[in-house]
Amino acid sequence: MGVDERNRLDVLHALERLVHYALEQGMIDWWDVDYSRNRLLELFSFDEPSAGTVAEEPLSGPQEPLEILIDYGFAIGLIPENTATYRDLLDARIMGLLMPRPSETIAAFRKTQSEQGIAAATNAFYKLSVDSNYIRMDRVRQNIYWNQPTPYGEMEITINLSKPEKNPQEIAMAKLLPPPVYPKCQLCRENVGYAGRLNHPARQNLRVIPLELNGEPWFFQYSPYVYYNEHCIVFHHDHVPMKLTRETFKRLLDFTALFPHYFIGSNADLPIVGGSILTHDHFQGGRHTFPLEKAPIEAAFAHPDFSGVTAGMVKWPMSVLRLQGRDPGVLLEAMDDLYEKWKAYSDPDAAIRAFSEQDGQSVPHNTVTPIVRRSADGGFEADIVLRNNRTDELHPEGIFHPHREMHHIKKENIGLIEVMGLAILPGRLKEELAQIAGILCGDKALYDQIATDPNARLAVHADWVKELVDRFGTSLTRDAAAALLRDEVGRKFSEILGHAGVFKTTEAGRAAFERFVASAGYRKQ
Template sequence: MISTAIQQLVNYGLDTGLILPDDEIYIRNQLLMTMQLDSFAEPEGDICYTDLESILKTLVDDAVARGVCEDNSTARDLFDTKLMGVLTPRPSIVRANFEERYESEGPQAATDWFYKFSQDTDYIRRYRIKRDVKWVTKTPYGDLDITINLSKPEKDPKAIAAAKLAPQSAYPKCQLCVENEGYAGRMNHPARENHRIIPLTINGSAWNLQYSPYVYYNEHCIVFNSQHTPMKIERATFRKLLDFVGLFPHYFVGSNADLPIVGGSILSHDHFQGGHYEFAMAKAPIEKSWVFPGFEDVEAGIVHWPMSCIRLTCADD
């Protein structure tokens, strides 16, 4: 019975704290509207569920069977994200929760909460991330992390054909723009109704924090400019990076090169990547040290690494 699946999703929202008991009837009705149903039969007994993936599959299968959703992988992702968007709190509520935790419990408590929240909303699909293959291999340069990302959905032929016929749009300008927050998506752009971002100020400019939906390492985050402006490595870049780790000292952050092929995958939008993880490069020893005259407080050295790598270390300013 589809009413059971709807109530299961409501219960999931209650269990994860995405919604409160006072929201239950309202959220149920919003789900009915999304499913294009006009009635609900109260299920009997306790309504249990095993996992979010199975609930969403039941609902999407029903929507496909009734012609509410097209039967291809992209359309299914768009539709189940719309369902999760019903459960996802407004940005103002999310930001207030984040800021309250940051001020009262510290930056790590705030990011711990936000990362779990981003998983609970299904923006980070836990059940897909589990498919990724990861292992550590010993090398002359230390233990290297190897990952094969299998969680990013592959397009099926029907979805590719539908995307080709879809009207072109310049909104949002790219997948990193702030306008993605809450966006319904289309055949050639992912849905983001369940996506929330946290505004930041670094180097006196407006930036934002979000997580990558395709987690390559623990708490893989993206820090991006509020303006759609191209990537550019310059002096200000380093101040922004340092400001970020000042705000979140338990995170690392770095920038891809602003060059095609060897650089970032979205060069049109200035952004960094970070997370709560320590890579082998950070653990690698120094092969040769030296001192810059006039900057004796800065430790400099060539890192024992297969590619050119220089490490600079100094105390906070």
Template sequence: MTVREAIEKLMVYGIRNELIEAADSIYAANHVYDVMGLEPEYDFNPAAGNLDMNDVTPLEEILSCLLDDACDRGRIDSGVASRDLFDTRIMGCLTPRPSDVIKKFHEKYQESPEAATDYFYKLSKDSDYIRTYRIKKDRKWPAATRYGSLDITINLSKPEKDPKAIAAALSRKQEQYPMCLLCPTNTGYAGRLDHPARQTIRLIPLKLDGADWFMQYSPYVYYNEHCIVLSGEHVPMKIEKATFRRLMDFLKLFPHYTIGSNADLPIVGGSILTHEHFQGGRYEFAMERAGIREKVSFKEFEDIEAGIVEWPMSVIRLDSADPDRIVELADKILSAWRSYSDTDNDIYAETDGTPHNTITPIARMRGGLFELDLVLRNNRTTDEFPLGIFHPHQELHHIKKENIGLIEVMGLAVLPARLLGEMEELKKAILSGDDIHNIPSIEAHADWADEICRKRNDITPDNIDHIIEEEIGLVFANVLEHCGVFKDNEQGREGFRMFIQSV
């Protein structure tokens, strides 16, 4: 494919996917030539009538032709960061302006909220903001556990983050533009080697609890229609009464989406604490399928159906037709939890003035009712558990040591890419009976592998893939159990009841 052919094909792609209209093709093609730093040949004419509208060359191939040419001519270097900056710049020539996208979104919303999000999600993929061909390489599987079927994914498109680096970022001075990855000022930004290009990102403005917020999709798509809902201002994560009101307001606008917030403290929060945001999407998480273990009732809120969820973490579920009542009760539970200590269960609300208690809230509609899950969290560390008492403990770090944030809490494990290669090596070693303790690259998995071999004496080349997948699922269930503040045993259950009493 020549550059000229690639640009013609790109115009066909843009028209077919409604990024541009037929009348835009000459204009957009000239922009792409400019980005390439090339002059078109004298007889180049990409008017729609001259294009082969039946061409269905995949976008990845078209872009790769343009990227290779730019590399060969030394216009960009061949690193993936440079290539990503460059092809986003190219796709920016075809992506409709923010105001056009917002207008179209509102038109579709008149049809239905689903039609609006369908349009916006498709645009986010077609513009290559979401690199679907890269996401496709992620590994995903369901894993049966006593809490139902959990989702495991090995993400190949996002680097692992160290919890300490995340905490450090919170105190770092913000002097860069855009101040963070979630700031609305990213729209159209050309990017740098240490910050992704955002010519193709589009944001939809929303009013939540009277404030200006925006919705965009996540470029990493951990699950279907994975959206990010962010504050118009760069302000730190904070769980407060207004958070619950905003979640309810979001559900009124998009009742077909789940929406939740990460907690506002390090270790138990997400990877970005510096900019207030929610994450949601059109996906049934395992937690949503989990039933009620024990019904409870809160004084003066007898109209709200409440219960403790059958889940490895400590979750109170509230259901009501009236979102305002849910907000009132959730706020009461939050205030009670912030200052609640239960030394028998190792829960200290604060140490030396540093607060440890917070909540991960998750909201959805269920059978016409508003539903809010409140997950109780505590981020205290000790010498024995320097990464957190209610965090995966040392023996599980070979699978997961990162923060257990909102997405994991809901039952979807996002595991680091390094695991893929390690598991292949591990399977080979198990099958050939090697001593894994002597293989440095997978030594971290040795105790776990020994345990698996003890448990299963039927491992064969045919079933080992499945066995390892199952076992990773069991580790993940265990990870979530470690994060639960009230354990599922007599002492934990009793502690949970006492907290609910105290509310």
């Protein structure tokens, strides 16, 4: 038997295993097997399936047969280059042939919700998102994760390795492409079933569930990168920009009424303190208890106009007011009132200015990051995180943003997920921390290189490495160095959140925070 024939049989075997996997996971029904097999045969230009018996061994995921099929797809020209980006495009194309239609997914979700409850419905929908390889659990499992003790409780630190990096050639090619017109962004509903391109991911294996929030059409899906358990995205039916209003808070409360086992939150709607996508209104939620939720109340307050609502200053490096109440209507009014008061609030002694002038226009600086969840007693709980996006000469990236001495660890915006105490640090840190550990274990040549060569990979960490060597020396064991660096990085994340806090966790900062709370009409209990 020739190599080509052997390869052909291996590919047909992988194809059959993938169809069996889809059947076992409930992605397709028994009556869909022949149809699904034939669609895959057509894609790979086969006239007939494997003639032999395929062992029905269980698969923990689709990756093993997928890799064989994608390799073959490159060999026969289904993708022009064997890069991670093109392989992902073909991956989604293959799995899309094994997916239920969007209407079938929606019907199954609603049937499960009606018969077994909303938690069972999200369980099944999440399972489909994983089984279909839309959520790449093989990559998510590569993320580095640890818990970090801090004065504010244990925070969660991750080094994100799940998002594949494009190679320089792909980046250069993507820059030559015209600006995207369709879909307008990666959150638009038109992504469902989209084949993708070099600068836009394929989404044939994406499914979304329609929702009604505040009487408006929204959609529910899972994030392909799941930074935490059942990380979901809730996005507007239309491509409309992020804007925090009273309606935003109503949508968040409506969502937690529909999904009481999930939290939901919104990024702020201003640059620097907002998320990476401000062009399409959306929220993020999921089934995870974040460090912020566990943080205690330091001082309690009440407002005479909002009966049944309690407010508390949260022990957290950022400035957070927690509103709690059983009546979502009253809580909505309290949330909106606090937001409107904060938008107009200035305190020069605390470097808080609500507005500035630019080209004769008034530019707003105050906004919030709101998070809503159900409380243990069945009521509603809202964490309102105060934000300000002002800049100055000393901090041109943002006064309440990671300061430059932290940029070697993180320089991106502090968004919703990190506000809640889960650090998402760049994948480059995995290798960089390993090299720094080597220095702490005695690699003098590498230490000398970063001290003298500004172009060295670790030069961005030069000041930090010198500080570490001065404090801890260069005779650590590998395990001790790795543990030390995790602790140091975790501490820096806590400090970064402190940079983003508008009222600092000092005596003066606490007094300034209480001045704002009092100005909003709250009285200490």
